[in-house]
Amino acid sequence: MDLSFTPLQDELRAQARSFLTANPEPSWAQLAELGWTGATVAEEHDGAGLGFLDEAVLHEEAGRALLHAPLWSTSSLLPYLPGDDQATVARGETSWTLALGPLVPDLDTATNVAVVGGDTVWELDGAERELLATNDETRPLGVVSGGEAGRALCSSEVLPALRTRSLTILALESVGVGARALELAVAYVAEREQFGRRIGTYQAVSHPLASSHAELELARSLVWWAAWCVAEDDGQAAMAAASAKAFAADAAVAACERAIQAHGGTGFTWEHVLHRLYKRALWTQSWEASPAQLRAEVADHLLDRGEA
Amino acid sequence: MDFRDTPEEATFREEVRSWLATNLPGELKGHEGGAARFDGSEVRAWSRTLYDAGWVGISWPEEFGGRGLAPRFQAIYLEEEARAEAPPHLGVIGLGMAGPTIISRGTDAQKQRYLQPLLAADEIWCQGFSEPGAGSDLAGVRASARLDGDRFVVDGQKVWSSYAHIADYCILLARSDPDSERHAGLTYLIVDMHAPGVDVRPLTQITGEAEFNEIFLSGVEVPLENVIGEIGGGWDVAMTTLLHERGTLGFALVARLEVQVGKLVELARDRGATAGQREALAREWIELQALRVTANRSLSALEKTGIPGPEGSILKLHWSEANQRVTKLALELLGPDAQLLAPNAPYGGYWPVQQLRSRGNTIEAGTSEILRNIVAERVLGLPRSR
Numbered sequence: 001m002d003l004s005f006t007p008l009q010d011e012l013r014a015q016a017r018s019f020l021t022a023n024p025e026p027s028w029a030q031l032a033e034l035g036w037t038g039a040t041v042a043e044e045h046d047g048a049g050l051g052f053l054d055e056a057v058l059h060e061e062a063g064r065a066l067l068h069a070p071l072w073s074t075s076s077l078l079p080y081l082p083g084d085d086q087a088t089v090a091r092g093e094t095s096w097t098l099a100l101g102p103l104v105p106d107l108d109t110a111t112n113v114a115v116v117g118g119d120t121v122w123e124l125d126g127a128e129r130e131l132l133a134t135n136d137e138t139r140p141l142g143v144v145s146g147g148e149a150g151r152a153l154c155s156s157e158v159l160p161a162l163r164t165r166s167l168t169i170l171a172l173e174s175v176g177v178g179a180r181a182l183e184l185a186v187a188y189v190a191e192r193e194q195f196g197r198r199i200g201t202y203q204a205v206s207h208p209l210a211s212s213h214a215e216l217e218l219a220r221s222l223v224w225w226a227a228w229c230v231a232e233d234d235g236q237a238a239m240a241a242a243s244a245k246a247f248a249a250d251a252a253v254a255a256c257e258r259a260i261q262a263h264g265g266t267g268f269t270w271e272h273v274l275h276r277l278y279k280r281a282l283w284t285q286s287w288e289a290s291p292a293q294l295r296a297e298v299a300d301h302l303l304d305r306g307e308a
Numbered sequence: 309m310d311f312r313d314t315p316e317e318a319t320f321r322e323e324v325r326s327w328l329a330t331n332l333p334g335e336l337k338g339h340e341g342g343a344a345r346f347d348g349s350e351v352r353a354w355s356r357t358l359y360d361a362g363w364v365g366i367s368w369p370e371e372f373g374g375r376g377l378a379p380r381f382q383a384i385y386l387e388e389e390a391r392a393e394a395p396p397h398l399g400v401i402g403l404g405m406a407g408p409t410i411i412s413r414g415t416d417a418q419k420q421r422y423l424q425p426l427l428a429a430d431e432i433w434c435q436g437f438s439e440p441g442a443g444s445d446l447a448g449v450r451a452s453a454r455l456d457g458d459r460f461v462v463d464g465q466k467v468w469s470s471y472a473h474i475a476d477y478c479i480l481l482a483r484s485d486p487d488s489e490r491h492a493g494l495t496y497l498i499v500d501m502h503a504p505g506v507d508v509r510p511l512t513q514i515t516g517e518a519e520f521n522e523i524f525l526s527g528v529e530v531p532l533e534n535v536i537g538e539i540g541g542g543w544d545v546a547m548t549t550l551l552h553e554r555g556t557l558g559f560a561l562v563a564r565l566e567v568q569v570g571k572l573v574e575l576a577r578d579r580g581a582t583a584g585q586r587e588a589l590a591r592e593w594i595e596l597q598a599l600r601v602t603a604n605r606s607l608s609a610l611e612k613t614g615i616p617g618p619e620g621s622i623l624k625l626h627w628s629e630a631n632q633r634v635t636k637l638a639l640e641l642l643g644p645d646a647q648l649l650a651p652n653a654p655y656g657g658y659w660p661v662q663q664l665r666s667r668g669n670t671i672e673a674g675t676s677e678i679l680r681n682i683v684a685e686r687v688l689g690l691p692r693s694r
Contacts, residue, residue, distance in 0.1 A: 182688075
């Protein structure tokens with residue numbers, strides 16, 4: 001077993017961190033230029049030909065930066081699209097979102113919409129899009145109406161694997177969101193003084209942050225296990241992704257809530273970035289299965305299918 | 309990144325598995341022990357069998373009787389030992405604390421003298437750190453070591469010392485400079501538990517068993533050659549010991565939790581579970597997977613630096629709280645049956661004892677409060693609380 005990152009993965013992480021710090025709202029074309037939109041697309045389809053573990057590094061950073069782009073929604077569907085469609089994504093000409101239920105994410109940014117009909121996933125042509133006011137402004141929800149099934153994209157048999165990939169990416173983003181909230185809290189309590197002391201010296205303040213760190217490290221472990229399972233198409237991928245998303249989403253929400261508390265009134269203001277991290281954490285916790293629902297799935301697997 | 313065993317690791321794992329399947333006596337499987345763990349001859353004999361077969365000191369240097377393999381092979385052994393429900397080697401304190409401290413800080417003579425008998429379970433070790441007035445605040449140690457020619461004379465009282473009643477040697481922290489305070493002026497000693505003036509009194513714990521003891525020391529003579537590190541430099545050596553305690557412990561703890569969660573799944577199948585209990589069980593299975601991967605991540609740090617990283621604190625913190633929840637959930641599934649003790653209790657009274665024992669998990673080897681301090685100060689870099 002070797003759980004270390006490759007030099008390429010370390011480099012991708014550093015590149016993503018500095019790029020997103022300098023360009024908090026990049027265009028899809030810019031992301032394509034960096035090779036992110038087609039990271040796992042084969043080189044013959046204009047992609048970078050990387051593995052999912054390499055791309056996974058980018059999702060953690062995208063979560064951290066609250067990236068407002070359809071990277072998660074596109075990447076979830078990407079390996080199941082026809083090769084030519086993968087190529088247009090890799091070149092930054094198209095991006096996708098999948099309408100699984102009445103609420104559809106990323107309708108403000110995705111160029112194309114996919115729908116499930118019968119045993120096929122179709123491209124949805126000519127539909128009207130309506131954006132709905134959403135807590136997390138960086139990942140708004142909307143609805144589509146009208147339109148008709150266009151081209152067939154893939155069989156709906158891919159949906160379980162697609163869901164596993166989607167949950168894994170959301171879990172990766174959650175770790176990034178939670179880690180940034182914790183860093184902000186640590187920096188604040190190390191400086192802020194009350195009663196003549198820096199408030200980070202009070203254990204009532206520091207211990208909740210220690211808990212956030214421990215939970216996020218455990219979340220990181222699950223998330224990289226899930227990402228590896230997805231990359232290797234491992235038999236445990238569905239359980240790993242459900243576990244990772246359930247744990248990481250809860251850890252991110254808790255990290256944000258503790259960070260808000262540690263910041264006092266400042267953390268409760270619209271001006272501070274914390275509420276945006278918190279809203280993303282809550283959004284992710286709810287989509288598309290809550291931690292409680294995912295734990296129920298894990299329990300079914302453990303208790304009803306003869307595995308432990 | 310690869311979560312699979314390498315071919316080398318897989319071969320080693322298979323060797324451990326088949327050896328345990330062939331050699332573990334049926335009556336020792338699942339032997340949790342209580343008093344029998346210490347007093348019966350079978351666990352000592354089993355420890356010796358493990359040593360003869362080469363399963364003890366897997367990652368220790370070959371020159372001291374180890375096998376010189378990378379720590380991940382030690383980790384694989386611990387996983388398989390727990391899965392087979394084989395009793396661990398009796399020399400827990402020696403293998404996890406005294407041995408690694410002697411290897412990294414001891415003299416050549418100490419290494420030659422103590423390490424091999426420790427591995428072979430011919431000599432058992434205990435730890436003399438905590439005192440009635442120095443628990444989490446270890447720097448408050450008051451036991452005195454008075455220099456008298458070529459020896460120290462030790463007086464004082466130690467407490468919560470597991471295995472002391474069967475131990476041959478003790479790693480002991482004492483104040484060698486009577487005018488010193490706190491971390492300075494402490495010396496780290498190897499004390500012969502059979503020396504005149506050593507009195508051990510077992511303490512009965514919440515489960516009714518006696519795993520730990522008080523040690524009273526009165527005019528106990530310790531030769532200078534039994535000092536580990538510098539005279540007055542004991543604090544630094546003690547920190548080495550504690551780092552190893554939490555570092556190497558991680559794998560054994562996670563492996564034991566895996567067995568515990570497996571038993572809990574069986575219990576839930578036997579007894580049935582409500583939707584809430586099913587969700588709680590899934591939560592623990594997920595936490596177990598997180599701990600398992602985290603233990604493997606921390607191995608990378610250990611293999612790179614030779615010193616366990618601070619991940620050990622996180623592992624111990626979450627393991628202890630998970631084990632408390634897991635055993636509590638078992639009690640809930642058992643209902644009033646959980647109030648019965650052996651021989652009338654279901655599953656031989658396993659769960660009620662485990663649940664009571666688990667309350668010690670957040671106290672021993674660093675309380676959860678101390679571990680959160682460590683994470684806050686040494687990992688997050690927050691200002692010190694005191």
